[in-house]
Amino acid sequence: xxxxxxxxxxxxxxxxxxxxxxxxxxxxxxxxxxxxxxxxxxxxxxxxxxxxxxxxxxxxxxxxxxxxxxxxxxxxxxxxxxxxxxxxxxxxxxxxxxxxxxxxxxxxxx
Numbered sequence: 210x211x212x213x214x215x216x217x218x219x220x221x222x223x224x225x226x227x228x229x230x231x232x233x234x235x236x237x238x239x240x241x242x243x244x245x246x247x248x249x250x251x252x253x254x255x256x257x258x259x260x261x262x263x264x265x266x267x268x269x270x271x272x273x274x275x276x277x278x279x280x281x282x283x284x285x286x287x288x289x290x291x292x293x294x295x296x297x298x299x300x301x302x303x304x305x306x307x308x309x310x311x312x313x314x315x316x317x318x319x
Contacts, residue, residue, distance in 0.1 A: 212269035220283045224313050225255035228270045229280040233257040240292035241280045247299045248282075252316035253308055255282075285311045 210218075220226055225248070231237030233245050233255075248255050260267040260279055271277055274288045282289045284307060289295065298304035308315060 212265050213273060216266070216269055216273045219256070219258060221286050223256045223283075224285055224311075225253055225308070226283045227255050227257050227280055228260055228266075228283075229257055230259070230261050232259050237261055238279075240278075243292050244280045244282060244295050247295055247304070251299070251305050251308070253313060254316060284308060284313065287311075 216228075227233075227241075227244060227248065229236065229238075229241035229244065231241055233249075236242035236245055237259075245257070258266075260270055267279070270279065270281055274281060276288070276291065278291050280292055280295075282291075282295055289304075289307065290298070295304060298307065305315065
């Protein structure tokens with residue numbers, strides 16, 4: 210399976226996928242950390258994929274979307290954006306609306 214096929218499979222089989230530097234528990238860059246904080250705050254279930262573990266994946270995800278930076282967030286197979294876009298969408302309540310519209314159940318914490 211090529212890296213592009215692997216990425217497509219991950220994006221298609223998981224409702225919310227974050228390609229990031231590091232892991233959700235230990236982000237390796239501030240931008241990835243910001244997106245994790247936003248997703249955790251709104252209670253979005255997601256799969257974090259560490260691009261630092263594989264150089265082919267790190268370049269492959271950039272080629273997959275023709276987007277030069279990481280992190281990259283996908284919802285229901287659709288590329289949403291990187292840190293700046295996610296932060297702006299969150300501040301405007303658009304991210305929460307997008308997730309709800311796509312049928313992603315947000316787990317509000319008590």
